[in-house]
Amino acid sequence: MVQADSITILLVDDEEMVLTSIRSFLAIETDYHVLAYTSPRRALADLDHQPVDLVISDYLMPEMDGITFLGKVKEKYPHAPRILLTGYADKENAIKAINDVGLYQYIEKPWNNDDLHLIIRNGLEKTILLKRLEEKIREVEKAQQELGDVQKQILRLFQ
């Protein structure tokens, strides 16, 4: 199981106050490492040398909208679940875009901290399970390969 203190969450919202609220909540209830940005561009630039496990982004931002931003994050870290924070008015647009960038969830403002926590935990669990599944598939493939080799050796012995 991945340790909570080795998990990095990327948080982007053009409103500093939203960052402070969510960052403080995660600090008090979790051991996640949180990276918070008011600028999606700067977040993207830093992503090149900073892997992340989960991303939360606001929808309406002056530099670039949340869907575009999450789409770019997807290119770099396809396994990191993407969560969109939306105001009420843009909910319908956000839902339409869910399929475009493969959103894991959207959260409506004003959000509830318990819901947020649950969504993050489930999202991380999903990636961890996916990662483990991939490892298992690799192991099985390797074992099959080895079995094949052994089989060839046995056949050779009997010839």
Added chain:
Amino acid sequence: MRDQSVSDHEPEQLRSASQELEQVKEQLKQTQAQLVQSEKMASIGQLVAGIAHEINTPIGSINSNNDILIRSVGKMRDFLNCPDCPSAVRENPEVVKIMKILEEINRNNRMACDRIIDIIRSLKNFARVDDSEKRKVNIHVGLDNTLTLVHHQLKNRVQVVKEYGDLPEIEGYPNQLNQVFMNLLVNASQAIPESGTLTIKTFRDGDFAKIMIRDTGVGIPKENLGRIFDLGFTTKGVGVGTGLGLSICYKIIQDHHGKIDVESTVGEGTTFTLTLPLHS
């Protein structure tokens, strides 16, 4: 001279033509007033939706921060209660007092936030800007949103009884219907001088939805019952009533191919019944 002779021959026709003209003028006046009112409502709707949207982020932040404070104080309480904590700290009167105040104001703030969030949600639902097309309307959601907005007129004074029946969604314009609910609920509240009961009953009647709004207020005198839907008719006095409310309700319900009925007994109360087709 010739004109004179025409009017002499056809005074009846002239009189009826002038009557017709008078009627058309009256209708025109009515339409104009309704147009002005609906323009006004549309711009108020946009303004309200804009404000609600702007308040959303800061209240979201405050609400979350308050939740964090509650959690933090809870953790501090746990720390004070654990055996490692010196009793001199735990029992220090200043600490006891501060903890008590913190817990109390946090609870208070949570209620305040819940109420603001509730009001914003109602405002946003009430003033849907995207209301140019007919859509599915949940009558009960509309009534509840409107009740939240008129809460300040009712609280402590008027008891609200909801008797919601099994009602499917109907086709219509949600914010126009909300405006009807608003007018009827405010009227009902104003009809109750001190304390009383406001009953909202809904049920399905074949292909129609019925919404009854009943108050235990002063009632409407018989001689006024026939005029309450007339444009400009009000008994509320200058500055309180415009005489537009019910005439607009009438128009909106007509646009929905429904009808609006009223029954009233002076001293007992009034019941407005809306009948709206489920499908247009």
